[in-house]
Amino acid sequence: AFGTFVEGNTRECSLNMVMDCSVVGVCSIVSGCASFLWHPFLDGVSAFGTFVMLALTAHWTLFALRCRRARLSGGCVPQQPSALPDKLPSLSVITPIKGVHVESMDNWRSVVETEYDGDIEFIFVVESDDDPAYAPLKQLQNEALTSCSKNLKGVKVAVAGMGFHCSQKIHNMLEGVSMVDRESKYVLFLDDDVGLYRTTFRDLVMEIEADDKVFVATGFPYDWMPSKDVPFPSYLKLVYRWTSLLLLYKERPPVVWGGCMLMRREDLHSNRYGMMEAWRSRGYSDDMIVGSVCVKEGRAVALPATCIFPHKLGSHDNFGNYWNFSCRQMFVLDTYHNSTERLQNYILLFVVSGLLPSVTVFSLAINCARSFAWVCHLAHVVNSCAAPCELPGSIHLLVAAWVSYVFVFLAIRETTLQALGLLNFLLPSRAQIPVVTPCMFRGVAAFIVHHAILPLAAVFGFLSSKVVWSGVTYTVNKGRITSVSRMTPEGKILTRPAEESLEDAKARHGSRGFLRSGKASPSNFL
Secondary structure: OHHHHHHHHHHHHHHHHHHHHHHHHHHHHHHHHHHHHOOHHHHHHHHHHHHHHHHHHHHHHHHHHHHHHHHHOOOOOOOOOOOOOOOOOOEEEEEEOOOOOOOHHHHHHHHHOOOOOOOEEEEEEEOOOOOOOHHHHHHHHHHHHOOOOOOEEEEEEEEOOOOOOOOHHHHHHHHHHHOOOOOOOEEEEEOOOOOOOOOHHHHHHHHHHOOOOEEEEEOEEEEEOOOOOOOHHHHHHHHHHHHHHHHOOOOOOOOOOOOEEEEEHHHHHOOHHHHHHHHHOOOOOHHHHHHHHHHHHOOEEEOOOOOEEEEEOOOOOOHHHHHHHHHHHHHHHHOOOOHHHHHHHHHHHHHHHHHHHHHHHHHHHHHHHHHHHHHHHHHHHHOOOOOOOOOOOOOHHHHHHHHHHHHHHHHHHHHHHHHHHHHHHHOOHHHOOOOOOOOHHHHHHHHHHHHHHHHHHHHHHHHOOEEEEOOEEEEEEOOEEEEEEEEOOOOOEEEOOHHHHHHHHHHHHOOOOOOOOOOOOOOOOO
16 A cells, blocks of 8 residues: 555656656747837737727727617618608619529519608619520510509610620629619619618619719628528628728718618719710729719719618638639729728728738737736746746737737627627518627638638739639720620630720710610621
């Protein structure tokens, strides 16, 4: 028995000696790295990272408060007059379309049936009559003929043809502008997958009616999760959307969303500020061009809080889709039509793909390493057998950093709750969406991974001169489209000189007024 007791004590002492040696070894390593971990430069990076986290918290909190105010006010927009006119100004809605999916017809029908107390027409534009969307749109056009709405002036279905001098979306939009009724006061460009509310048209029109300084009224999409266990790439896209919300906390933001843009018809037909020409002359991004015009000319962008549109995250997202999505978003920042837009895009590119990722990821790594050092320091305090583990740095900056991370998470959670609350307030009872907040651990992981990948996507998108969008290959040089090509199912490449295509567009829509003045000549493809 005495031998067993001695053997047990020997094993325990040996184990303690191993643990002490381990602590001593780790503390020695930490002590050796302490001077590096608490270098003044790293202190500056950590402090700046904390400032960035607090700035993100402030912007997301302001966005959440704006959603809350809109919901508590019953969906009233502050800039709108309390008493609406008996009849609202006439409106034309242009929707460029490519392809069709299961819910397309129901969504298009709901758009046409959206309430509006004024004359309204709808113009759906496709690339060709071979597009799968053409037949359903013609059916919708026939249904509109029997509509009982006294304000509906008609549903038009236009075939724009293939564009080889600008993006196909812009080409379709210009075709729609050429068909707008001359009595219309406003033109709304609307993506075909935007789900509208009963008051969407009214809110947009009254927003721009109330302020002559407003050049465009816009909306924005909000991604929502059907459940916490959506694929991880969906979380990555969600992080990108969270970053986009940073500029949408005020009523006059500096950005425009191309999925919903309301402008005055006269501004379009008169080519105000050269915007229409910038679209047509090898333009790639419609909303980036509009935003740069507003910045250069000192015009405002209006964003009603009630124009927040739900976008469901897909359950089949994968890393390939996310990578393509990120590269396209970065690629568009290298397209521009003047020096103002170029500077604006490059600043945004630097902040989104350079400054924000480097600061967030690098400062997080520094704070994690410092936290580990402090854990080792506390282990020395608990274990008196360990060697001293001196740390030259203060814990105050480290605590402030981790507190800022907690604030960011709380701000994201509150933003999600308030935004989804506003969505459910605006949506009918039959279309309510579940209120699901992001999983904290997956959200943090997605935040880190996204900001680590985004610089690579920026480099890839910036160095690449080509991008494929909806089956169309665009080649860009010095910010403008230089060639457009498509591949047929038979493997034949369709292309055409951009200058020749542009001349036909000018003949079709008019060289200055962007009104239909003739029929384009037949296209010859190589």
